[in-house]
Amino acid sequence: MNKSGNWILFILAAVVVFVLLGLHMVVVHLDGIFGILSPAGGSALAWENVIQRSKSNFFTVTYIILLGAALYHGFYGLRTIIFELGPRKAVERGWTIFLLAVGTVLFIVGTYAAIAVRTVETAL
């Protein structure tokens, strides 16, 4: 993909993150005020609520989309900051490969967790 394509993807990822991270913040960090999508009641981070959300198709899919969009947006943003500092071309290429590798590993870890958690026992 060319530079402007990457930039457009960066902006699109920002919009996706805004919507899905906004939902995450309302559900998890504003649970005392809104108390939505926590079927067992109480804290959104109580195990019963976490496992029920983790087993729902909606949260599994949106979690993976959010993970990918946030990692792309975050690492592309970090790459932009590094490039603004004016490194040489070879260094720029090295950073791009490094950030791509780290982002890919994190995406695999997060996606594996989002899928593997669906088989975890609800109560142990």
Add this chain to the structure above:
Amino acid sequence: MEKKRYDNHLELLGWVAGGKWGIERYLYTLHRITGVGILLFFMIHIFESSTRIFGMKVWDPIMAAMHHPIFKMGEALVFIAFAFHALNGIRLILIELGFMVGKPEQPVYPYQSSLNVQRPLMITVMIIAGLLILLGMVDLIFLA
């Protein structure tokens, strides 16, 4: 002596001091600082939240540890950074897409400045971010 790639390149110093800038220039700095901070947290958060695959016996002690004031303060900082970065990001996207910029005009006196539109936009998004931060802090301090 080797010539610098950019003669007027201020590097990180340019984030905080490089000329007589408007407040939007400092929002640029803050947008980058909060962005890097959120990214660092997010990388840790992926591993911390992935521990739910080990079940309730692992999850509950980790969540109990998160009630320590240090982690609560960290959560507050992340929420503040998120609220600012998200709302300021919306402002930047609107401007990037050509909204609030105005139509191109001949530079004829009296000059028209898009700042008359962009400054109220900046103030509006900062007020919304402030209200969101207030909501988050009320939840974190009184309702968590």
